[in-house]
Amino acid sequence: MAENLFQNYYLSSFIAVTVLATFATRIIPFVFFERHTEHPLIKHLGRYLPAAVMALLAIVFLQRSATWSLPVVGLDALIPGVLVVLVHLWRSNALLSIAAGTLPYMAIQQAGLF
Amino acid sequence: MTPSAFRLTLPILFGYLPLGMAFGVLFATQLDYPWWIAPLMGVLVYAGAAQILAVSLLAAHAGLLEVFIAMFVLNARHLFYGLSLLGQFRGAGWRKLYLIFGLTDETYSLLTSRQRTETREQELHTDFRITLLNQLYWVVGCAAGGFLGHSVAFNSTGIEFALIALFIVLTIEQYKALGETFPLWLGALAAGVAMAVLPAPHQLIGAIVIVSLVLLLQYRRHRDALTRNRSEETTHG
Structure with missing residues (x-):
């Protein structure tokens, strides 16, 4: 019971924090930057920050999903990752690319291929 | 004649239903929470990558400060969407707050690329309907996926790779836009x-x-x- 209560408390705070952080990124420009859209620092960050953050998220989570001990050395996640890149460069269809990496990864993990 | 809001959002329907379902399945199979929390997050958060990242962070019982920072930075690109729509949303009245809340990648690209031939008031109304329809598709997807993942038993080991695949896809898209x-x-x-x-x-x-x-x-x-x-x-x- 106590654990259940704690879990519900954690979940509702978690969702509240997620809602707050996400909505903040959407409303901040309209509240604070009405007059600063042309500031060069904002333009610089707007140009490079999103791409850099996506790349770092991809790398951090790719590393965590892989088995780094011998003899696998990360191949269980690197091969599906490369498949995502190739399929996306080929067809530019987000869902197809996600499936092209996730299904092989699931197969590798479930069959213990490595 | 301008195409109706529904016709404009059709491509997003086909993108959001399956992606929302992927999130719902991920949520219901990875976590011990009730399945309907998945569509609830679709209503309250309404951000694909953030919701999918939320599954990993919930599973890891991440600290709330880390959650806030990770979510804020993951969604930081929205800051720049808003900056380019400051003028367009001026005068939207009561609809403005929802237009801002519903500013996802897909809605942004639709709102900024569609042709505008009607009066400003009418166009803002179309913007509003587009945003509402898109969120509807997303929430339905989240609910369907959550319910499926909750009720159909299957081995979901490794399904969390969908998050990494999504980040890789978004990285490539960013690169394409930037060059x-x-x-x-x-x-x-x-x-x-x-x-x-x-x-x-x-x-x-x-x-x-x-x-x-x-x-x-x-x-x-x-x-x-x-x-x-x-x-x-x-x-x-």
Whole structure:
């Protein structure tokens, strides 16, 4: 019971924090930057920050999903990752690319291929 | 004649239903919470990558400060969407708050690329309907996926790779829009440094701090170089 209560408390705070952080990124420009859209620092960050953050998220989570001990050395996640890149460069269809990496990864993990 | 809001959003229907379902299945199979929390998050959060990242963070019982920072930075691109829509949303009245709330990648690209031929008032109303329809597709997808994942038994081991696949796809899309590899190297390198020197719970924030610092330093150097050039021109001119 106590654990259940704690879990519900954690979940509702978690969702509240997620809602707050996400909505903040959407409303901040309209509240604070009405007059600063042309500031060069904002333009610089707007140009490079999103791409850099996506790349770092991809790398951090790719590393965590892989088995780094011998003899696998990360191949269980690197091969599906490369498949995502190739399929996306080929067809530019987000869902197809996600499936092209996730299904092989699931197969590798479930069959213990490595 | 302008195409109806529904016709405009059809491509997004086909994108949001399956992606919402993927999130719902992920949520229901990875976590012990009731399945309907998945569509609830679709209503309250309404951000694909953030919701999918939320599954990993919930499973890891991440601290709330880390959750806030990770979500804020993951969604930081919205800041720049808003900046480019400041003028367009002016005068939207009561609809404005919802238009801002519903500013996802897909809605943004639709609102900024569609043709506008009607009066401003009518166009803002169409913007509103587009945003509402898109969120409806997303919530239905989340609910269907959550319910399926909850009620149909299947071995979901490894399904969490969908998150990484999504990040890879978004990285490639960013690269295509930008045409420069520099930010990708910066992000990858920052991730490498953070993973080498920091324990797992601090790696994400560490890498984000490194990226922000490098961009800030680069901006300052660039600006100083510009001012130096300008002052040299004045002294020599």
